[in-house]
Amino acid sequence: MRKTLRLLTIALALAAPLAAQGPRPGGSEAKDVEFSILTVSGTGQARVAPDQATVRLGVLAQAPTAREAQTQVNRSAQAVLDSIRKVGIPAERIQTTGLSLNPQYAQGRPDQGPRITGYQASNTVTVLVEDLAKVGPVIDAGLTSGANNLDGVEFGLRKDDAARAAALTDAVHSARIKAEALARALRVKLVEIVEVAEGGVSIAPPPSPFRGKMAMAAEAMIATPVSAGEVGVEASVAIRWRIAPCPGDGPCS
Incomplete structure (x- = not known):
């Protein structure tokens, strides 16, 4: 796990007075109680191995007529679908x-406007691969059967609960370290947590190494190597502490 600390937002705010319940002995009303708040944000990150991948393959064809272009694409796209299913990918x-x-x-x-010289047809297929060992074979099957555009491979997580929890734990730890450092610098003590707000959790897949590359001719291809790497899960939290001043010049217990 790698920790990422971002710029924190610190707010020292005077909370609204809290009215005491009931009169004090002697008939006098209780005085308002005031306390200060320290608000600190923290970010955390967890990195885990992905358990699924999304592959996008395309077929592109040009012909003098719209029907010819579409027919070529339809024929190639059907061959691509059949080849991918043979790798073991469910329909x-x-x-x-x-x-x-x-x-x-x-x-x-x-003296004339643009003229039509032909037509271009395309068909894009997205494949969800849950066995990462099949990512390379899916790409190869598509390209050798007629796909001529590879629009990227994106790795992700189907089961991300554990990674999200780890990132949130890291974010809370980050916020506590910041709060303790600020408390020492300000000579105040952290009394209690009064509020915790989750800022959100995001999943950042590794960049696709294939996006935008055109397929090579089938006869020139070798097996496509694929490395899944890690998926980053990031989380942020904001925590509000009630604080109190340290007594005199002595240590702040």
Whole structure:
């Protein structure tokens, strides 16, 4: 686990007076009680191995007519789907996430507008891979069967409860260290925690090494090596302590 400390927000605020309940002996009302608050934020991080990956593969084709372009893409996309299923990926983990068909233009003579020179069709498939050993084979199966665009591999977590808890624990520890350091510098003591607010938990996958790269010709390919690395889980908290001044010049117990 690696700790990441961010800039903290410190607020010393005077809380609203607390009225005592009931009169004091002798008939006089209780005086208002005032106390000060120290607010400190903390951040924490946990790094864990991912347990799933998302692979995006695409087929792109150009042809003189829209029908030809779409037919080429349909044929290649079906071959890609069949190949990915043969790797052992269930059909429900494979989803078509992009379809497009657009005319291609060329600039004509000055007295004419742009003219259509052909059509470009595309089909993008997103594959959820829960066995990380199959990420490379899925990529290879797609590229060798007709995919000519690899739009990235993103690693993530299906079960992230333990990582989230570890990041939150680290964030609380960070906030406490800051509060204790500030208390020493300000010569006050931390009396009790009056409020804890979670700032949120985020999961940052490692950057994809494949995004935006075009596929090589199938006959020139070798097996695609894939390293999953680690997924970072970050959390932040804000904690408010009631504080009291240290007595005189003596130690603050």
